[in-house]
Amino acid sequence: MEGGEIEVFDIAWRRDRPVREAIERFVQGHPEASAYHRPVVLDVMRGVLGLAVGYLVARDGAGLRGVLPLALSSSPVFGRFATSLPVVNYGGVVLAPGQRYDGTVARALVRDGGAWARRRGARDLTLRHTEARPLALPATRRKETVLLPLPSGDPEALWRSIGPKPRNLVRKARRCGCEARVLDGPGAVGAFHRVYAENLRDLGSPSLPQRWFEALRAVLGRRFAIHVVTCEGRLAGAAVSVLHGESYEVPWASTLRAYRSQAANMLLYWHLMEHAIASGARVFDFGRSTPGSGPYRFKLQWKGARAQPLPWYVVGRQPEAGATAGSLTPDNPRYARAIALWRRLPVPIARVAGGVLTRWLP
Structure with missing residues (x-):
């Protein structure tokens, strides 16, 4: 009252x-x-x-x-x-x-x-x-977020429920020699940022500076984790997870284009879901997307996932x-020239410049 x-x-x-x-x-x-x-x-x-x-x-x-x-x-x-x-x-x-x-x-x-x-x-x-x-x-x-309810303490129940297509793609990634795991230690954020910055450069978007993730990891502690997927020992993708209460959010995730055909992204997300259940989460939050976009469709292919509009x-x-x-996305014609230019930048330059530009963006 x-x-x-x-x-x-x-x-x-x-x-x-x-x-x-x-x-x-x-x-x-x-x-x-x-x-x-x-x-x-x-x-x-x-x-x-x-x-x-x-x-x-x-x-x-x-x-x-x-x-x-x-x-x-x-x-x-x-x-x-x-x-x-x-x-x-x-x-x-x-x-x-x-x-x-x-x-x-x-x-x-x-x-x-x-x-x-x-x-x-x-x-x-x-x-x-x-x-x-x-x-x-x-x-x-x-924008909409995509949420997937998680069974309590039972990854096998989730595996049975996510549908045949995701299961087959996860198996494909494993046959291609891909493995996913939590990455600890001082080099974890740097490994994530190399993949994240290159992927955003390819999309035409600036990336947040590595210091942002290092500082966020320091203040959130064990609620913040870095995850990687490797294929035959080479870094193919990486993600950040944030645990809050019963919600397990993946606010940043990227895989390199060279490993998309090996379904490295599917294995990375399945690993994240297993980690979410082990962490005691009851909801897997894929993070926000633009309805109809590629990332949005990727998230909804996991059976049981539902979209929730974000007011x-x-x-x-x-x-x-x-x-x-004004949304700085590849499908926004207002910024088409700037996005095309950004895609041509060398990754090291894009990483440095992105750290400056992202403080100006919504």
């Missing part, structure tokens, strides 16, 4: 240590929060990507009633825009049990979030929610005119 006087404030980043600790406890035990709602992730956005960040907290005499993490990007192409949250898949308002998304706390957080963005010259604020909420805001639904609520401007409306 709602009641009492609500105070909304932006935490003082260096001084409010007790508040930060309270937020960590609030978010880590919350079924509607993501790993990215943790203040330590905003530390990484600020320290590695150079983004301005904020964290709104609503509280009353009984404690925290809701939170809203914020980050501001400034781009010569898109202008200034605020997002909750950029770079990652999820963000938005999270409320304490008993609070309503059409109630006082949610309205106060959205109002103050919009004011935070306007004071910094942002064109709008986008809230990346995972489910529809009665926030009385316009929303876009350009991105926009504060301060109609979505069609918002800074995040």
